[in-house]
Amino acid sequence: DQQVKQNSPSLSVQEGRISILNCDYTNSMFDYFLWYKKYPAEGPTFLISISSIKDKNEDGRFTVFLNKSAKHLSLHIVPSQPGDSAVYFCAASSGTYKYIFGTGTRLKVLA
């Protein structure tokens, strides 16, 4: 039972355009969501997070949107840069210190 789903295994975007990565979840108890970026042969690194009391959080080129009624969150990267090419994981927590991760989306930004 996959509680956090990233249905797009890969995404290609032209440099300078917007990248939109999606994540769906099934557990309505999740109240905190995170996005991590992972380069090959490295551990994941934190990118941005959002609490369930918000519907948007912005940090520079990165914005996360949360739609609680649809149990859906998305990560927008504007403008996309070649250095953003990586695997992106979304993760969710239900008020505890444990996180459930999605399967990841591989983003390729074309120069």
Add this chain to the structure above:
Amino acid sequence: NAGVTQTPKFRILKIGQSMTLQCTQDMNHNYMYWYRQDPGMGLKLIYYSVGAGITDKGEVPNGYNVSRSTTEDFPLRLELAAPSQTSVYFCASRPLGATTSGTSTDTQYFGPGTRLTVL
């Protein structure tokens, strides 16, 4: 400040062998975690610890053991290696804090991973 360090980086084991994956963090974080990542899959939680002397099972604990005698160290032990344990293993740590505050201090910091192959 080295963050989270893991050793070894790579290891090949034969079926039935045992080994310990080492994880150390120098950030004085209370929480520590072990994940495994199989190809094309997300990270699955193996074990976690909320402080020295306290550990608990995650989603996929079978075949593994952990201990947490100090705040800094959280080793993962494989007693009888099996091919199904071929994976990349990540250790992570997190500071004590509310999960709903929405700040980066609530997030996990990952080590670089250990790639384990069991033949």
